[in-house]
Amino acid sequence: MSEDSPTYHPTAAPSVDAILAAPDASKWLKDALRAALDRDPVDAANDAELLAQVLADRCNSLLPSDAG
Template identity: 60%
Template sequence: MEEIDRVMRDPAASRWLRDALRGALVRDPVDAANDAQLLARLLDARCAGVLAPGKDPHGCP
């Protein structure tokens, strides 16, 4: 939990990240971890698509 505390206190951590982490900490840890893994996969795929040559840099079709 030290790393979680560091992120929560880090002024450079985004509000979105801190809010998501705060919300996840009150959930069932297995459900929260599974949802976080799915979210990471979805965002990784979106990022790869956005960064692909010829794509709109904002991810819009």
């Protein structure tokens, strides 16, 4: 890697408590997080990743394309 190459620094996700306490976090997100906390953590994380991909794909399919 050269000196000019950017270094990737992933941003830490907010904590469960921070999301649940955040006034700007949506009710949907808070409800989903509370429900996930009652589940097996591996199953919940796998389902959340799948849901995120499905929603991202849906969003991309609904947004206008830059090619025109």
